[in-house]
Amino acid sequence: MDEYELIQSILSGNQQDFKLLIKKYEANVFRTAIGFLHNKQDAEDITQDVFIKVYQSLSSFNGKAAFSTWLYRITVNSSLNFLRKKKRRGFWVALSELIQIPSKDKPGEIALTEKTEKAIIQQAIDDLPDKQRKAFVLSRYEELPHIQIAEIMKITEGAVEQLLHRAKINLKKILEKNLERP
Amino acid sequence: MKNDINQLIDALVLEERNTGFNPYISTRIMAAVENEHNKIVFLFSPFWKTAVVGLSMIAAVFTGMAAGNLYRSKNVSGDVVLMNDNRMENFGFYNELGNEIKTK
Numbered sequence: 002m003d004e005y006e007l008i009q010s011i012l013s014g015n016q017q018d019f020k021l022l023i024k025k026y027e028a029n030v031f032r033t034a035i036g037f038l039h040n041k042q043d044a045e046d047i048t049q050d051v052f053i054k055v056y057q058s059l060s061s062f063n064g065k066a067a068f069s070t071w072l073y074r075i076t077v078n079s080s081l082n083f084l085r086k087k088k089r090r091g092f093w094v095a096l097s098e099l100i101q102i103p104s105k106d107k108p109g110e111i112a113l114t115e116k117t118e119k120a121i122i123q124q125a126i127d128d129l130p131d132k133q134r135k136a137f138v139l140s141r142y143e144e145l146p147h148i149q150i151a152e153i154m155k156i157t158e159g160a161v162e163q164l165l166h167r168a169k170i171n172l173k174k175i176l177e178k179n180l181e182r183p
Numbered sequence: 184m185k186n187d188i189n190q191l192i193d194a195l196v197l198e199e200r201n202t203g204f205n206p207y208i209s210t211r212i213m214a215a216v217e218n219e220h221n222k223i224v225f226l227f228s229p230f231w232k233t234a235v236v237g238l239s240m241i242a243a244v245f246t247g248m249a250a251g252n253l254y255r256s257k258n259v260s261g262d263v264v265l266m267n268d269n270r271m272e273n274f275g276f277y278n279e280l281g282n283e284i285k286t287k
Contacts, residue, residue: 023209031204052212122195141196176188
């Protein structure tokens, strides 16, 4: 059964066929999500959310683009939305902690000493502008060809190359500053 | 230093790429999907269909009653109510015939 037939079968009510679709793409969705979130648990939650969204809106998939392109778009958007919500939640948690327990230490200093190299690189990826980050994750984590990244992001192939080039430069700049050794 | 940074990035990407995920994730997703599906089925169950039809009928009856009450609330004088309209047509008959045939 090819992909189109599989989708038609799911739409006609064969819910169990959806499991075949999950099995085919779960690794891709998980890898993309972890590229944005850097956390296994969060990436698994996003993988679940993405497939539920896919199931609910499968009838609106018109087949103009490849199914994988559509799936990657949903994954990228879900991951970025999750990060935005987490950031907002983090702000309120930090604010409430600040109000409740006045700390004598300088939080910036603690954070810097506790940060490992890995965390610094993750932060550097997170600090990239959204478009550069999307292109970077799809290219490095999923190893997708530029043409498919262009289709997912609805931009030209040349624009993808530019985004990746700028992402590389920005990452180097951030890391050279933050990973300075004595 | 530059090569060092590239190596660090490559190492992180490789490590995260190779992170294993829950092998039962598809089962977990299917359970969640079925749960969502059941919610939708419950919403369109015969019970809710009947309930919606019943409530619509009750709403229609009450709307009709309310409309009727609005009409009745207008003041109608007793004279008009008691007026015998059996002969009302005759007024029209005389009014429209302004040039009645004069009889000698």
